[in-house]
Amino acid sequence: MATELMMADTKRYHQLLIRPVNRSSEDLRLLRFEKANMQHITVACLYATIVQSIRECPSLMSVLASVLNHAATRLHEFLTRRIPPGYAEDRRELETLRSELFGN
Numbered sequence: 001m002a003t004e005l006m007m008a009d010t011k012r013y014h015q016l017l018i019r020p021v022n023r024s025s026e027d028l029r030l031l032r033f034e035k036a037n038m039q040h041i042t043v044a045c046l047y048a049t050i051v052q053s054i055r056e057c058p059s060l061m062s063v064l065a066s067v068l069n070h071a072a073t074r075l076h077e078f079l080t081r082r083i084p085p086g087y088a089e090d091r092r093e094l095e096t097l098r099s100e101l102f103g104n
Contacts, residue, residue, distance in 0.1 A: 014058035024051045072102035 028048060033040030079094050 013061060017054060017057055021051060021054050024054075069102075072098070075102070 024047075028044075028051060031044055031047070033044050035041065076098055079098065
């Protein structure tokens with residue numbers, strides 16, 4: 001469940017980012033500068049770099065969501081192996097905590 005929420009959030013953030021990024025990309029096409037002027041070239045390159053970095057944010061969020069999901073799974077496996085079966089009450093509490101934190 002937590003993974004599904006993270007993926008839904010990732011998609012929502014992607015939608016929030018993509019509109020201004022697309023507009024910025026369109027603006028970049030309209031940008032006029034003198035190729036011989038180093039200040040113009042520097043500003044155009046900086047603008048393009050910022051737009052490209054923003055375009056990469058959704059991919060980064062997807063990677064981070066996958067990493068967190070993997071960490072939650074590994075934590076569950078670790079807790080399952082390390083807690084002696086005789087401590088059923090503690091185990092249930094930890095399972096509840098894990099479910100609340102990470103879903104699954």
